Structures are given as C-alpha cells and as structure tokens.
Amino acid sequence: MTAGVPRITAVDTYDIRFPTSRELDGSDAMNPDPDYSAAYVVLRTDAGDGREGHGFTFTIGRGNDVQVSAIEALRSHVIGRPVDELCADPSSLSSDLSGDSQLRWLGPEKGVMHMAIGAVVNAVWDLAARRAGKPLWQLLADAEPEWLASQVDYRYIADALTPDEALALLKRGRDGAAQRAVRLCATGYPGYTTSPGWLGYSDEKLTRLAGQAVTDGFTQIKLKVGADLQDDIRRCRAARAAVGDGIRIAIDANQRWNVDEAVEWSRALAEFNPYWIEEPTSPDDILGHAAIRQAVAPIKVATGEHVQNRIVFKQLLQAGAIDVLQIDAARVGGVNENLAILLLAAKYGVPVCPHAGGVGLCELVQHLSMFDYVALSGTTDDRVIEYVDHLHEHFVDPVRIVHGHYAAPAAPGFSAQMRQESLDTYRYPGGAFWAADGAAREEKAGA
Amino acid sequence: MTAGVPRITAVDTYDIRFPTSRELDGSDAMNPDPDYSAAYVVLRTDAGDGREGHGFTFTIGRGNDVQVSAIEALRSHVIGRPVDELCADPSSLSSDLSGDSQLRWLGPEKGVMHMAIGAVVNAVWDLAARRAGKPLWQLLADAEPEWLASQVDYRYIADALTPDEALALLKRGRDGAAQRAVRLCATGYPGYTTSPGWLGYSDEKLTRLAGQAVTDGFTQIKLKVGADLQDDIRRCRAARAAVGDGIRIAIDANQRWNVDEAVEWSRALAEFNPYWIEEPTSPDDILGHAAIRQAVAPIKVATGEHVQNRIVFKQLLQAGAIDVLQIDAARVGGVNENLAILLLAAKYGVPVCPHAGGVGLCELVQHLSMFDYVALSGTTDDRVIEYVDHLHEHFVDPVRIVHGHYAAPAAPGFSAQMRQESLDTYRYPGGAFWAADGAAREEKAGA
Numbered sequence: 001m002t003a004g005v006p007r008i009t010a011v012d013t014y015d016i017r018f019p020t021s022r023e024l025d026g027s028d029a030m031n032p033d034p035d036y037s038a039a040y041v042v043l044r045t046d047a048g049d050g051r052e053g054h055g056f057t058f059t060i061g062r063g064n065d066v067q068v069s070a071i072e073a074l075r076s077h078v079i080g081r082p083v084d085e086l087c088a089d090p091s092s093l094s095s096d097l098s099g100d101s102q103l104r105w106l107g108p109e110k111g112v113m114h115m116a117i118g119a120v121v122n123a124v125w126d127l128a129a130r131r132a133g134k135p136l137w138q139l140l141a142d143a144e145p146e147w148l149a150s151q152v153d154y155r156y157i158a159d160a161l162t163p164d165e166a167l168a169l170l171k172r173g174r175d176g177a178a179q180r181a182v183r184l185c186a187t188g189y190p191g192y193t194t195s196p197g198w199l200g201y202s203d204e205k206l207t208r209l210a211g212q213a214v215t216d217g218f219t220q221i222k223l224k225v226g227a228d229l230q231d232d233i234r235r236c237r238a239a240r241a242a243v244g245d246g247i248r249i250a251i252d253a254n255q256r257w258n259v260d261e262a263v264e265w266s267r268a269l270a271e272f273n274p275y276w277i278e279e280p281t282s283p284d285d286i287l288g289h290a291a292i293r294q295a296v297a298p299i300k301v302a303t304g305e306h307v308q309n310r311i312v313f314k315q316l317l318q319a320g321a322i323d324v325l326q327i328d329a330a331r332v333g334g335v336n337e338n339l340a341i342l343l344l345a346a347k348y349g350v351p352v353c354p355h356a357g358g359v360g361l362c363e364l365v366q367h368l369s370m371f372d373y374v375a376l377s378g379t380t381d382d383r384v385i386e387y388v389d390h391l392h393e394h395f396v397d398p399v400r401i402v403h404g405h406y407a408a409p410a411a412p413g414f415s416a417q418m419r420q421e422s423l424d425t426y427r428y429p430g431g432a433f434w435a436a437d438g439a440a441r442e443e444k445a446g447a
Numbered sequence: 448m449t450a451g452v453p454r455i456t457a458v459d460t461y462d463i464r465f466p467t468s469r470e471l472d473g474s475d476a477m478n479p480d481p482d483y484s485a486a487y488v489v490l491r492t493d494a495g496d497g498r499e500g501h502g503f504t505f506t507i508g509r510g511n512d513v514q515v516s517a518i519e520a521l522r523s524h525v526i527g528r529p530v531d532e533l534c535a536d537p538s539s540l541s542s543d544l545s546g547d548s549q550l551r552w553l554g555p556e557k558g559v560m561h562m563a564i565g566a567v568v569n570a571v572w573d574l575a576a577r578r579a580g581k582p583l584w585q586l587l588a589d590a591e592p593e594w595l596a597s598q599v600d601y602r603y604i605a606d607a608l609t610p611d612e613a614l615a616l617l618k619r620g621r622d623g624a625a626q627r628a629v630r631l632c633a634t635g636y637p638g639y640t641t642s643p644g645w646l647g648y649s650d651e652k653l654t655r656l657a658g659q660a661v662t663d664g665f666t667q668i669k670l671k672v673g674a675d676l677q678d679d680i681r682r683c684r685a686a687r688a689a690v691g692d693g694i695r696i697a698i699d700a701n702q703r704w705n706v707d708e709a710v711e712w713s714r715a716l717a718e719f720n721p722y723w724i725e726e727p728t729s730p731d732d733i734l735g736h737a738a739i740r741q742a743v744a745p746i747k748v749a750t751g752e753h754v755q756n757r758i759v760f761k762q763l764l765q766a767g768a769i770d771v772l773q774i775d776a777a778r779v780g781g782v783n784e785n786l787a788i789l790l791l792a793a794k795y796g797v798p799v800c801p802h803a804g805g806v807g808l809c810e811l812v813q814h815l816s817m818f819d820y821v822a823l824s825g826t827t828d829d830r831v832i833e834y835v836d837h838l839h840e841h842f843v844d845p846v847r848i849v850h851g852h853y854a855a856p857a858a859p860g861f862s863a864q865m866r867q868e869s870l871d872t873y874r875y876p877g878g879a880f881w882a883a884d885g886a887a888r889e890e891k892a893g894a
Contacts, residue, residue, distance in 0.1 A: 034549065059549070062550050063550045066516050069512065069513050069516045070510075102482065102508035103510045105478070106510045108730070109731070110558045111558015111559050113513070155705065156729040159738070255555070258602065258603060259605075259606040284762075311732055312731055315732065315734045315735075
C-alpha cells in the first residue's frame with residue numbers, strides 16, 4: 001500500500017425494514033403483504049472529505065438479513081481499495097466481484113449474491129458521482145464514449161452486442177446531447193404512476209387515485225391484475241371510466257400465470273385497451289414471453305424487474321419476446337450491468353421503461369433513464385419511468401415529480417442516501433420502530 | 448397443535464468446508480481453487496425414533512455462510528410441522544417455501560434462496576425414506592404414479608408438460624419396473640469419471656489416471672478445457688492416446704466461452720472425437736446453447752449443473768438446445784423439482800447424465816438416476832452418472848463404485864448424512880481442522 005492514498009476503510013451494512021404490509025401498499029397478485037425493505041450499505045473512506053458511497057438491495061421483508069450477509073461476504077474485495085482508482089474505473093470492482101470464483105458458484109450472476117454485488121457497485125457509483133460533484137445521470141452523460149464502453153462486461157452478450165457496436169451507439173448518442181440535457185433540466189423525464197392500482201385497494205380508492213393521477217399530469221397509470229378475473233374486469237372498467245381514452249393503462253400480473261393463462265387473461269381484458277401486460281409469467285421464461293407476445297398483440301409485453309442479468313435480457317431481445325424492457329436499478333449487478341442492458345435495448349430499438357417503487361428504486365433508476373435520454377437512445381418517445389408515491393421521505397435527495405415528470409436531480413451522487421433518522425428508526429430488529437413494535441406485541445401477548 | 452403427534456423440532460445448520468484448494472482437486476477453467484463446502488442442515492423430530500433428515504447445498508468455499516443463513520431463513524416454515532404429514536407430502540413444504548411471497552423476491556426460484564430450499568426439501572426426503580425403511584430411489588420407484596405426479600409443481604412448465612402427460616409417463620414407467628429394479632441391484636448404474644481431467648493436473652497425472660479409469664471399468668472420462676487452447680489440444684491428445692478409441696471422452700468448459708468462442712474451440716478439439724461439450728457458455732443462455740449445438744454437431748451439447756430451475760430446463764428442451772441434460776441434486780429446489788426435470792427430459796426424449804462430484808453430490812444424485820431407470824425412462828442407454836473420487840469418506844453411506852458402475856444403495860434414506868467426526872473437524876471456522884489451521888497461520892505470521 002502507498003501511504004497517504006485515500007482508501008475504502010469500511011463497508012457498513014444495515015437491515016432496514018418498513019412495515020408497509022399494514023397498509024397494503026405494494027400488494028399484488030404474488031406479493032399480498034410486502035414489508036418494503038433495504039439491505040443497505042455505506043462505503044466509507046479515509047479521504048477526510050466526508051464523502052461516502054451509498055447503495056442498497058430492495059427486498060420485501062423476510063430474507064433481508066440473508067441479503068445483508070451476502071453484502072458482507074463481498075467486504076474483503078472492497079476494503080483497502082484506493083478510492084481514486086476505484087471511482088475512475090468501477091468496472092474493476094464489478095468484474096472482481098462477479099468473477100470471484102468461489103462466490104460465483106452461488107449464482108452465477110443471479111439472485112442474492114448478484115443483488116449484493118449490485119448494491120456495492122451502485123455505492124461505488126454514488127461515491128464517484130459525489131466526488132465528481134455531479135448527479136450520476138450527468139456524470140454518465142458527460143463521460144467519454146470510450147470510457148463508458150469500457151465499463152461494460154461483454155461476456156455472454158458479445159453475440160448480440162460487440163464492444164465496437166457499443167462504442168458506435170455511445171458515439172451516436174453524443175449528437176445533440178447538450179441540447180437534450182438542457183431540455184431534461186427544463187421539463188424532466190416522463191413518469192407513470194402505479195399508486196392507484198394495488199390489488200389490496202378498494203374500487204373507490206382506485207377510482208379516486210386514478211382520477212388524481214390524471215389531474216397530476218400523468219399520461220399512464222398501472223393496475224395490478226391476476227388474482228381474480230372478474231375483479232380485474234371490474235377494476236379495469238372502473239379505471240378506464242376514471243381516466244378516459246386518452247390515458248394509457250398498463251396492467252401487471254407479477255408473474256402470476258402460465259403461458260396459456262397469460263394469453264387467455266390478457267385477451268379477456270383487451271376490451272379496456274391495456275397498453276402493456278407486465279410480467280405475464282416467469283421472468284425466466286424467454287420463450288414463454290415470445291409466445292405470449294405473438295398471441296396478445298397489439299397489447300404490448302413488458303418485463304424486467306425480476307430479470308436476473310444481461311444474459312436473459314439479451315435473449316428476450318433476440319427472441320423478440322418483449323415490446324418494453326423494464327430495467328431495475330437494484331436487481332442486476334449495478335450501473336455497469338445496466339449500461340450493458342441499456343446498450344442492448346438501444347441496439348434492438350426496444351424502449352426502456354424502468355421498474356421503480358419499492359424503497360428508493362425511483363431515486364436510483366431515474367438517473368439511468370436520464371442518461372439514456374441525454375446520451376444513448378436520445379429520445380423519451382414511448383418511454384416512462386414508473387412512479388410510486390411512498391417512502392421517498394426517507395431519502396436525503398428524494399425524487400421530485402412535476403406535472404407527471406421526474407425532475408432531473410441536481411445534487412451530486414446517485415440519490416441513494418437514506419436519512420440517518422430513518423436508518424435509526426427502521427433498522428431491524430433493534431431500531432426504534434421495531435423495538436417499540438416488539439414491546440407492544442409482547443405486551444399484547446401477555447395481556 | 449395436537450398433542451402427541453410427532454413434529455419437526457429443530458433445523459440445525461452447519462458451515463462445513465474442506466481445504467480442497469491445496470491439492471487442486473476440482474480445478475477448472477472458471478474455478479481455479481475451490482474449497483469444496485456444504486451448507487448442511489439436519490431436521491430433528493420429537494418422534495423418539497432417532498431418525499433425522501439430512502440435506503445440504505454444495506458450494507465451493509466463500510459464501511458458504513451466506514448459504515447457511517438462507518437455510519436459517521426457512522426455519523420458521525419447518526419447525527412444528529407434523530412429521531407424518533410432511534413425509535407423506537413433501538410438496539406441501541416445497542410449495543410453501545418456494546411460494547413465500549417475501550422470500551420469493553430474492554429469487555424467484557434461483558440462486559442462494561432456491562438452493563437453500565433444495566437443501567431443506569432434500570432433508571425431508573431423506574427423513575421420509577428413512578422412515579419408510581427404503582433407499583430414496585426405491586421409495587420413488589415403488590410410489591404410485593398419481594402420488595409422484597402430485598409432487599411436481601407445474602407452474603411455468605405446463606406449456607411443455609401437463610399433469611396428465613406426467614402421469615402417463617409415470618404409468619408407462621411402471622411397465623417392467625420390477626425387473627429393472629432387480630437388474631439395477633445386480634449390476635448398478637453406469638458411471639463416468641472426471642477424476643483424470645482437472646485442469647490443475649500434470650499431463651503425466653492425467654495420462655495415468657485416464658488409463659486407470661479404463662482399467663477400473665469406466666467407458667467414459669471427462670476433461671476440463673477452456674483455459675488455453677494449445678494446452679487443451681495437448682491434453683486431449685494425451686487422453687485419447689491413453690484410453691483408445693473405444694472410450695468416450697467428454698470435455699467441460701465450465702462456462703468459459705461466449706457463443707462464438709465455444710463453436711471455434713469445440714471445432715478445434717473435434718479431431719479427438721469429444722463425446723459432448725459441457726457448459727460451453729452461460730447456463731442462462733438458452734438461445735446460445737441452441738446456436739452452439741447447431742454449429743458443433745456431431746459433438747453433443749450438455750449442460751445443467753448450474754441451470755437454476757425447471758423453467759430454464761424446459762426452454763433448453765423446447766429450443767432443442769441440448770443433447771444431454773445434466774441434473775444436479777443440490778442446485779434446484781430439491782427432489783420435487785428434479786422430478787419435474789426428469790419428467791421434462793422423458794417427455795422430450797433427452798438422456799439425463801447427472802452432474803456430481805463436489806461434496807456428496809454423487810451420494811444424492813445416484814438415487815434420482817436409479818429411480819429414472821427403474822420407473823420413468825426405463826433405460827440407461829447413453830446415460831451415465833458423473834463420478835469423482837473424493838470426499839466420500841465423510842459420508843455415513845458413501846457411494847460404492849463397482850467396475851465403473853454405481854452400486855444401488857441399500858440403506859434407508861437419501862445417502863445424505865455426513866459423519867459426525869467430519870462435521871466436528873471441518874466445521875468453519877471453529878472445527879478442529881480450521882482451528883488448527885488458523886493457529887498455524889497466526890504462528891507463521893508471527894514468526
């Protein structure tokens with residue numbers, strides 16, 4: 001080690017859980033009672049500048065501790081890294097983590113270990129953007145195409161995207177980037193809202209929130225479907241009546257169906273003109289999505305929030321299985337792998353409409369779409385970022401929605417940092433909320 | 448709870464690691480220095496009959512602790528279950544574990560959480576077979592087709608295999624089953640050996656072990672390839688010279704290549720007449736395997752040890768992407784999901800040649816192939832179980848190889864139980880071996 005060079009000195013983890021199941025926020029056909037949670041990580045340095053890197057994996061409750069232990073299993077790869085080198089080349093860490101031959105057995109590149117890698121890699125990008133004094137979208141949009149292309153792992157996707165093709169796409173993306181950055185800062189990036197459509201909400205609440213969404217400037221809403229067809233018909237009818245014909249209604253089955261069921265159910269809802277059917281079946285079923293897409297057109301097929309890595313996205317594109325690609329900021333291996341996925345989508349000309357909601361997913365993923373608009377695809381046509389109106393109050397730099405658009409973040413970083421008070425209150429099981437909750441339960445049990 | 452009904456009372460976990468990296472046993476192009484390990488679980492009951500259920504996930508070292516924590520996250524689903532009901536219907540637990548809506552977010556059905564489910568479900572089958580007084584293969588082979596068909600989760604595979612089709616396959620499998628069981632007990636199930644072919648071995652050791660394999664009665668060996676083409680040519684030439692033309696030589700790239708590289712490399716080794724190329728690329732790349740298979744025929748394409756679940760196997764079969772399907776006993780969700788995979792293979796007429804080796808994988812997977820032979824596919828033509836000659840001494844009921852064949856286990860259970868002395872010695876980090884190892888390292892560091 002060279003003395004005096006600032007290094008990563010700590011990888012601190014937090015098991016953060018919010019009791020969302022008590023309000024049925026987030027309820028859908030597969031997830032009736034989520035407790036939105038985060039396996040949260042902070043990278044600290046000895047640079048003396050007070051800057052940290054924040055990242056997290058989103059989970060929905062049980063197992064958040066397993067996710068935390070997976071992040072901790074990566075610690076030895078991170079501690080001691082020189083901060084300048086790391087921030088100048090996050091792919092150096094990303095490839096070391098994905099390539100750890102022993103940890104790789106636990107995936108490879110999927111599930112708990114891969115999401116842990118994503119949390120740590122995203123924390124590095126958060127730190128890099130803070131040090132650069134830029135919001136992440138701008139750091140990416142300002143970067144040299146050659147450098148961005150070097151941040152991608154082409155292993156297992158080179159048959160669909162070569163490094164040369166990636167570079168050409170990134171160079172093309174520079175044309176007009178400055179003007180688009182100005183436009184982005186002026187008008188924001190279009191969003192759509194899922195807040196009206198949770199399965200646990202009453203028809204009255206759905207109708208009221210759908211109407212409110214239109215008033216708020218959204219041009220697309222989303223409803224959860226898939227538990228009961230007659231309920232879905234009634235809810236889609238109510239939503240269509242509430243928003244009129246000019247607003248897009250997406251529907252989301254959260255993987256509830258087999259291939260045949262997806263086709264039948266989607267057709268039964270076709271009269272309400274759904275814009276896309278999201279997660280009609282298993283995220284692993286590339287050929288199944290292709291079959292469904294053939295059968296339900298002109299309803300579009302969308303998936304991605306549970307797609308495990310760039311290799312599956314590659315095949316969804318190769319097979320013509322999706323109309324809409326839904327990246328998630330915290331499921332795959334972090335910004336580096338999402339760069340690969342955005343490049344694949346650009347190559348195949350498929351619009352990216354990110355999954356968001358959860359804990360902090362809106363905060364993160366907006367940066368990726370904004371970069372894509374400014375310096376890769378160059379368009380927001382048929383592109384919208386999901387928006388869900390909860391838990392933003394726990395973030396230091398929460399998203400701002402203005403007339404149905406995400407306002408471009410201006411603060412340096414990846415908008416990933418949670419407020420210290422929230423960490424202290426919702427840390428599980430010892431944080432103030434859970435300690436009080438446990439005491440109340442014990443009292444009730446004793447009464 | 449009904450008093451007096453025996454229940455599961457404990458789910459005990461063990462982090463077991465063997466220092467295999469010091470001998471380069473198990474070294475391949477992606478895994479240069481594995482420490483073969485097991486996240487081990489024991490189910491205990493209050494039945495008072497001394498019977499336990501043993502299961503495990505195989506890992507290769509780092510992250511074994513994460514795998515243990517994942518098994519522990521399942522504990523609350525298992526404790527308190529009535530033993531009779533559980534053993535009469537293991538799918539009741541299997542579906543509860545896979546269906547836990549919060550834990551499902553961490554997969555779904557892949558990676559760390561899914562392997563944890565596999566370990567627990569396999570432990571239930573071990574317990575069920577012990578209570579039935581039969582080795583698992585026999586319990587399965589004796590079972591009613593209707594009951595076996597009820598043990599399969601058809602979600603996401605019903606487009607390829609319906610419950611009726613599964614039942615028909617199982618009923619067909621009963622024809623001649625009694626005679627095949629007799630034959631199995633007399634001659635065993637054919638194996639092949641990977642022991643000669645580890646990448647870290649010298650040419651001399653490779654040649655010697657390959658010759659020994661033929662002497663021992665094996666009709667197929669396997670070589671690791673993929674690190675350096677000239678080395679592979681030299682090693683394949685040496686192996687072919689050692690075994691002659693009448694012995695099949697499989698080659699195994701352990702996911703080292705992109706699609707194009709896999710095609711080029713396989714063709715460069717074609718002169719040595721490799722029987723199959725195993726794991727030529729990512730286990731997630733269904734379309735990639737299909738492209739490789741088209742290009743390298745008549746070399747067969749094999750994969751499966753890292754295939755995450757039945758949904759990916761389904762697509763490999765639908766896409767005509769593989770000639771040989773390699774189940775693994777401890778990667779997917781346990782016996783129940785492997786039943787689904789064996790049924791899919793039978794439906795598509797693709798031979799199953801299990802992955803084994805590691806820690807205890809031979810012990811487990813032999814039961815599945817033997818069941819398949821006796822009561823499902825009804826044949827061992829072009830079917831062989833991988834055999835690797837290490838770590839069997841740690842098991843209470845280790846595999847027995849007789850003239851290149853796996854002898855049918857006779858002891859009740861799934862052959863999953865490790866010897867108590869091995870658990871005590873190799874428990875990490877506090878077991879006798881690791882404690883002494885740590886002390887030796889400290890002494891060396893202090894010297």
